[in-house]
Amino acid sequence: MIKLLVIEDEKILAENIKEIIADLGEVTLCFDGEEGLYEAQSKIYDLILLDLMLPKMSGYQVLAQLRQENIQTPVLILTAKDSLEDKITGFQKGADDYLTKPFYREELRLRVKALLRRSLGMHEENTLQYGNVICDLSKKEVREHETVLPIQGKEFELLVYLIQNQGMILTKEQIFDRIWGFDSETTITVVEVYMSHLRKHLKQTDMAENIQTLRNVGYLLASRKD
Structure with a gap:
């Protein structure tokens, strides 16, 4: 499942944001910068929605620390700071998008969807592809050409996670947590x-032989660009 992290100190607004994007993934809320940074460091998220004016640690500081640690999770800044200088600073520190408050509900959803498509390698029709293997994320269905493969539930989520992270070593702990x-x-x-x-x-597909087991470490799906 897609995991979204919202770091916002105004609890009512944070809950509203969660309600707006709840159907797009599993949403975790943090209410200060230190808590948000720890959460982003300790777990794998697909997108972070980050306020700038936070207690304990500012959004700028959170973002800078994440990028310094080479945590490249996409970040959408949500803030009342609307000057050009603020926006430039946000992008310079590593933000992927910037939306000022107050914002329209549908605009937030569209921006979140766009960032997820970009970061997860989704096509417009909400699919992921690796060679001849196609994952339909809406139907939760896997096909090779026109043949539907018997891959469902957690097995489907595992396949999606591998494709999204092709070329990267995934430990058993990372996979289990995700x-x-x-x-x-x-x-x-x-x-x-x-x-x-x-x-x-996947035995009969061109993908099977590209899933490598790394002894005492985890798994690696060889990177492929189609």
């Missing part, structure tokens, strides 16, 4: 089980 969550009642060995199932279902 797909099941560390508060899950299952254990981390479930990663190996689902990876085995996924490989079997």
Whole structure:
């Protein structure tokens, strides 16, 4: 599932933002800069919505620290600071987009969707593709050419996560946190089980041989540009 982090100290506004984008992914709220930075450092998010005027640590400081640590999660700044100088500073520090308050509900949704498409490699029709394997994110369906593959549920999420992070080593811990969550009642060995199932279902595709197991580390899907 797509994970979104909202760092906003006004709790009513934060809850409103969560309600606006709740159907786009799992939304986590943080109410000060230090808490938000820790959350962004400790977990993998697909997009961060960041206020600038935060207690304990400003949004600029949070953003600068993330980029300094090479955490490249896309960041959408949401702020009442609307001067050109503020916008330039935001982009210079590594923001991907900048939206001033008050904002229109639909504009926020459109900007979030655009950033997610860009960062996750989605096509306009909400699909991901790796060679002949196509994941329809709306239908939660996997196809090779016109054949629908029996990949569903957590196995589908695992496949999507691999494609989104092709060329990157993913540890078992990262995969477990992303797909099941560390508060899950299952254990981390479930990663190996689902990876085995996924490989079997992809056996006849051109993708299967590109999923590598890195002993005592995790997995790597070889990068491919189609």
